[in-house]
Amino acid sequence: MADNVLVTGGAGFIGSNLVRDLIKKDNSVTVVDDLSMGRLSNLPESDQLTFYQKSITDRKFMDELLINRQFDYIYLLAAVASVADTIKRPEVTHQINQDANLWIMETLRRNQLRPKKVVFTSSAAVYGDDPLQPKSEQSRIVPLSPYAIDKFASERFVIDYGQLYGLNTAATRFFNVYGPRQNPSSPYSGVLSLITQRLQDNQIFTLFGDGTQSRDFVYVDDVILALQLIADMPESNGQVYNVATGHSASLIETIRIFEKISGDTLKIEFADCRLGDIQRSEADICKLRKLGYEPKFDLETGLRRYWEFNQNY
């Protein structure tokens, strides 16, 4: 076996793609996921995998797990990812999106546990609606929801714990991630998972706004590449990284590519802009590039892969 790895939220969209890759690379992987959004079927069958259907807010369980298993790498992906949900129930989601992550860091500190790296996954949501583009890690932080506030605070906790107590830690800010196993079941799911599902089921897609809004859509395999690079490189200690492609595309442009790939026409109904939506989002990924990262999937290649996966799923 290579390393002993913990992935919180490992049954979710990004988590399960990471787990599959880690297992392929011969690691022993432990997943903690309460299956509130994740699915057991996202995970591969493997004797290298140990799965616990548990919430990361279960302190006793997390303490025992961290102390008993002495993980080499810890990826913190468990979160309530729906911004709308965090606005609706901020106290509950705060327990998950911030307190539980702080508790994990405390457990590491109190027990002198020293993983090779702890990687916390944050979001471009921390940049809020500041119109200045592209966003570099130095850009203004404008968290506009409990989700963004908790993500930013956890980012800081994880990095500051590294600096205060000599732990190797880093954080990522994901832009708009898409790809296999993204759950389209909520209206707040990633827009590309919704478009795929509408195209497949020949249903109407509601486009909020005029379609000129643009996003830096990054294929999940590139995100997995970035996560492991950040985990492996000593230079990433104490650092936060945008994870994206460095290019943005408008929603209309993206839909046209999708239609070309699928050979179908998406039925669109236009509606008013969604409250709080931003017009443009693009990342500066120079910092991540310095670690050796180069995205392998441009939008068309990624969408094609994603579409083909769904055809065979």
Ligand code: UD1
């Ligand atoms: C994304 C994140 C969010 C984060 C934000 C910060 C996802 C799923 N969400 O939101 O957690 O706070 O970045 O920058 O990654 N759209 C439609 N019709 C739909 C759904 C969406 O037209 O049915 C539009 C939206 O109005 C938006 C665009 O598609 O303009 C992208 O939406 P979405 O995938 O939800 O991502 P973000 O809004 O960028």
